[in-house]
């Protein structure tokens with residue numbers, strides 16, 4: 001039955017594609033909407049939080065409507081003065097082929113200035129995860145040259161950039177990742193000083209302790225790091241992915257060490273820092289042009305494979321930034 005349904009879905013898509021080539025899609029007359037052809041969609045761990053009714057900084061998804069998330073698209077038609085047909089944009093869109101976005105704001109649907117860079121990069125290094133890494137490291141962690149930095153989920157969208165920002169600042173950087181393949185990537189592609197797969201050996205990697213921990217994982221990882229933090233260390237609390245699928249959060253046994261070691265632990269949300277984007281994009285464009293930053297994406301083809309790719313984030317299936325290719329043009 002599943003194969004039959006897949007065949008029918010495919011036929012429907014083909015018929016739709018043929019029709020769309022012959023008719024001109026338009027936004028409703030007099031509306032402020034933007035009609036977007038979705039090209040690349042981003043799988044992001046925070047989307048898991050939108051699948052529960054738990055209290056959060058962002059509302060749950062609405063059952064029956066498409067999943068909404070970050071993506072890159074091309075404007076097909078627009079009734080909105082901020083966008084015109086042919087513009088490329090990144091921001092919040094739907095997990096669908098085309099999205100009709102009602103009155104989008106320039107902060108949630110950003111016009112792409114540099115279309116000569118790979119458009120998929122605007123789901124990662126040049127988009128939301130990139131700003132997260134940039135702000136989280138430079139502003140929240142208050143780094144200084146020569147400091148000891150530890151990054152968890154280090155080969156992912158955010159982690160790979162944090163490690164490289166730290167190296168550019170002259171820090172000693174170690175990352176943790178879930179497989180040997182990812183550890184090799186950290187050392188050989190992203191230039192981390194060292195990398196490990198298990199939190200147990202942390203003391204060996206940091207005999208003098210950790211000045212900055214960029215927290216992406218939480219739970220037992222945070223416990224292990226607290227035991228290795230230096231006096232007056234800083235923790236940029238970006239995410240705690242190990243907790244997102246749990247009914248109840250794990251406790252942190254070593255939390256008292258925050259006091260005894262005078263650690264500053266600060267949580268942050270990228271949504272409060274989007275104003276840095278104009279500066280950020282110029283810095284990143286330069287880094288890419290000078291090949292100062294490497295970037296690894298894990299791309300999955302066609303929309304139908306998006307749910308499995310999103311779920312895969314929580315078992316570490318992705319190697320690098322998880323992107324869905326809906327269409328290349």
Ligand code: NDP
Pocket residue numbers: 043044045046128129132153154155156157158159176177178179182216217237238239240241242243268269270271313314315316317318320321322
């Ligand atoms: P990644 O690309 O790093 O993908 C998630 C990775 O997390 C997996 O590949 C896996 O890596 C690791 N992971 C998954 N489940 C577990 C687990 N149970 N225990 C330990 N590790 C696990 O995602 P992002 O870079 O997009 O996000 C990284 C973190 O940053 C997340 O916690 C996310 O919520 C947070 N974030 C926060 C933002 C903010 O504004 N504060 C904005 C964007 C992201 P591995 O195989 O190496 O273990």
